[in-house]
Amino acid sequence: MTKLYHLNTPYQIKGLSVKNRVVMPPMCQYQARNGIANEWHYVHYASRAVGGVGFIIVEMTSVAENGRISPNCLGLWNDEQRDAFKPIVDAAHAYNSKIAIQIAHAGRKSLGEENVVSSSPMIYEGNPDAGDGKWAYKTPKELSQPEIAKLVQAFQDTTKRAIEIGFDAIELHGAHGYLIHQFYSPKLNQRTDEYGQDKFLFGKQIIKAVKEVMPAEMPLIIRISAQEFGENGFDLAYGCEVAKQFVAAGVDVVHVSGGGDGQLDKDHHPSFNAGYQVPFARAVKQATNVPVIAVGKLEDPELADYILASGDADLIAVGRGLLRDPYWALNSQYDNNTPSNEVQFTPKSYQQAY
Secondary structure, X not given: OOOOOOOOOOEXXXXXXXXXXXXXXXXXXOOOEOOEOOHHHHHHHHHXXXXXXXEEEEEEEEOOHHHOOOOOOOEOOOHHHHHHHHHHHHHHHHOOOEEEEEEEOOXXXXXXXXXXXXXXXXXXXXXXXXXXXXXXXXXXXEOOHHHHHHHHHHHHHHHHHHHHHOOOEEEEEEOOOOHHXXXXXXXXXXXXXXXXXXXXXXXXXXXXXXXXXXXXXXXXXXXXXXXXXXXXXXXXXXXXXXXXXXXXXXXXXXEEXXXXXXXXXXXXXXXXXXXXXXXXXXXXXXXXXXXXXXXXXXXXXXXXXXXXXXXXXXXXXXXXXXXXXXXXXXXXXXXXXXXXXXXXXXXXXXXXXX
């Protein structure tokens, strides 16, 4: 059995210090009502903090009502939603984990919504992966420039609320075919105005707006698709340019994923085996010289440790592995004879919080 030399070491990003390199990436739970977090979310995230995860990123949380992936997704566009998140943040901190929130707008991938918007009026042709089967994707309305400005403001307002709650970092969701991706993707953005001429402009404006209200020591993360997986999708070289543009605009960490642009093209996606997106992370890290989070079937602790040792990534996102086992991080330490970071328990009752 191989010892883990890197996975359980601490890491520092600006003012954020995490006890290990294990990241719980955003994974939608479809359990909210009116965008409001509840006991499900409390137990879901607190369990992973108890289980030893160093850095938790809360699932995609919309900046506007029409930006949710489904009507059962989280939001942070009002103060009632803000207040419901506070016990979750406090629980993560009580159990010695750091916690970020991923904020986003689904754009054309919003289900169960009448006012669907995007960079261009192109319907998403994928199969709905949320809801109860009664929803279908709609052709979106092309956003006007005044509407774009309101959305940029919504990202800033949501960031302010997240900071008030006590989140340790902010992640922008610019991957998987959601709105920021819909602007920087050449095949999804068919505009002829300034947002079509500079396809990175929308993302850069959001980065500028949120940085204006974030503490200087708080990291800003962006998740990108470093390669599209559909027909005529952009390649890794363009994905690296996306990362470089957003880092130049002020991003501190890049969370590297892929796909989201429509139906898979058999000639334009990698084989979906363990570590299949690590080459994307490596390329983005080399192109930007900032910390990167790798993701993609990395629940084998020895594989995760090797990726860190090789320098291909700085943090490892474990998604489905943590869904199956909330104690994945602790079990990986014990199973591989690695000294563990003590989990500090503080008695807390979620009944008091809700």
